[in-house]
Amino acid sequence: MFNHDSELISWSNTFACGVKLIDDQHKELVELVNEMFNHVSGNEEQEREYLNDVMQKAIKYIKVHFATEEKIMTLTKFSGYASHKRAHNGFIVIIIDTLNEITCGKHISLYTFTKFLKNWVLSHIAVMDKQYFEYFRKIATRKDDGKVSITPADVQFVNIR
Secondary structure, eight states, X not given: OOOGGGTOOOOOXXXXXXXXXXXXXXXXXXXXXXXXXXTOOSOHHHHHHHHHHHHHHHHHHHHXXXXXXXXXXXXXXXXXXXXXXXXXXXXXXXXXXXXXXXXXXXXXXXXXXXXXXXXXXXXXXXXXXXXXXXXXXXXXEEOTTSOEEOOHHHXXXXXXX
């Protein structure tokens, strides 16, 4: 029997960038991965149906999340934007290719795919996203509660440089 708890992701502040919108989106991605692990049952037919449905949801959500990050990176003139955009595009291609394989009848293990997704999300946040986290922290407005926010004034400041 599969032990779901051993694969679930626990949100940690080490994943946080301090920008609420992005942190909330990352939390939703973590929840999506955990939801997928909770649907691993060993029943190939049920898993295939679930995977097909959740892939549509995942693609839409990931595109929104990537667009959010990329817009903030562009507006703040983050120097790592091009490599980050390539990483995002590569990931979207993998997801779409996987969905196409499912649509064409190829068996994709829900467990294997979810484990891939978990590893990609965690490594992307921990490595790639950390680069812009640090940059955002340097340019962002700090609120009284210690949290940071990218405001129009921060964007204007960066654009002047």
